[in-house]
Amino acid sequence: MRRILTVALTAASAAVMLLAGAAPAAAAHHLTDGASVNLIAQHSRKCADVITGSTANGAEIGQYDCNAGLNQLWRIRDLGNGYVQLAARHSDKCLDVDGASSANGAKVIQWTCGNGTNQQWKIENAGTGVTRLVARHSGKCLEVPSASTANGARLQQRDCGTGANQQWSLNTVSNPAIPGLFADPNIVRFGDTYYLYATTDGFAGWSGTQFRAFSSKDLVTWTDHGVILDVAADISWADNSAWAPGIAEKNGKYYFYFSAGKASGDTRKHLGVAVADSPTGPFRDALGKPLVPAGAYGGQMIDPAVLTDTDGRSYLYWGQGSSHQVPLNADMTSFNAAQVRTYQPANYNEGSFVVKRGATYYFMWSENDTRSEDYRVAYATGSSPTGPWSARAGVILQKDLSQGIKGTGHHSVVQAPGTDQWYIAYHRFAIPNGDGTHRETMIDRMYFNADGTIRPVVPTIVGVDPI
Structure with missing residues (x-):
């Protein structure tokens, strides 16, 4: 509707x-x-x-x-x-x-x-x-x-x-959910409020340095809280490529995971973590160094996401080329390297994200290149936060050329508390003339079938009703 x-x-x-x-x-x-x-x-x-x-x-x-x-x-x-x-x-x-x-x-x-x-x-x-x-x-x-x-x-x-x-x-209309160029959205709920964090887009080579926070009570009306972290000003080991954040809360502290690198010299990307007393920051570097440095595992150290399970344990996911998955320690800023699992499903590129529904864990990822109009989201299922995972179960989000929608991917998912209503945030090429560095953040409904499979998402121009 x-x-x-x-x-x-x-x-x-x-x-x-x-x-x-x-x-x-x-x-x-x-x-x-x-x-x-x-x-x-x-x-x-x-x-x-x-x-x-x-x-x-x-x-x-x-x-x-x-x-x-x-x-x-x-x-x-x-x-x-x-x-x-x-x-x-x-x-x-x-x-x-x-x-x-x-x-x-x-x-x-x-x-x-x-x-x-x-x-x-x-x-x-x-x-x-x-x-x-x-x-x-x-x-x-x-x-x-x-x-x-x-x-x-x-x-x-x-x-x-x-x-x-x-x-x-x-x-x-509510798509794009937040006006302007933003990509790789991470949507989450803390208390009675939804928060959205994203890559600030529109820069050649994805070279932006700032992260912003947005909040909403209803997924339609969003408030911009401004810059919450600037890697050029706030991070000693990076000055460029502020990408694809994820966030989690633990004991009243908010842990903000992000990708960043240098504009010159060794330009490889690292995974960092910053901490704040509020979901809208300001955030400060928690370690003074990367949480996961470039080269520590296969592929690029980018695209972090966090699942906090029903038992309170949090899990970190990241990687391009392969997905790396590990339980976080209680401090939320370290993990046991011996527990890292690496997973590479068919057609995996980047953008890991995991949710739990009932006893089933849904591992989702983005396929193809973010510069391609065929960028899309697929998924597998498992019985634990780190698998083992099923074979690729199918594509759940992809372009719709009849609406001018291209390049749908790098998503996150949130559940409305106390309901079986699920919402997917993702980016697409800006309409009408966007490309892989000029993208908009969208929110649409995501539905499960009676057998627990995910129904393909219908990307829309008009977005969602307020909840």
């Missing part, structure tokens, strides 16, 4: 400011920037739609019954000056008043995003939960002409008034 939520509910403080009539965008909360929204006309409850899903400059904008189409989804680009651009997700082109006309009735189109004020829109309060969209160059409002309720009615600009055909709900 598709769930639509207003910006006021999902984009936190900046969105509240937008709908309250304060400065419209201006980055009081960066989650507004990059959020994806439907523009819903109040009089007709239809969505602003790039007609026929065209990607051409000059394609007209009309209203149409709301659906899951990317040509009805608009990414907010906060210009920091009280105005935003609205870029269609299918084409990455901006909502534009044709020819920068200041005339009433001038048509509204999509055009390659630029610096023109005819692509800049002020979001003004028009009443509870609704807004007007005012073109900067003309001071006129986006409207459905003659208050038409017909599909295909073309949008235009006109002197601002009080009509519901000039009033719009800016309704967010």
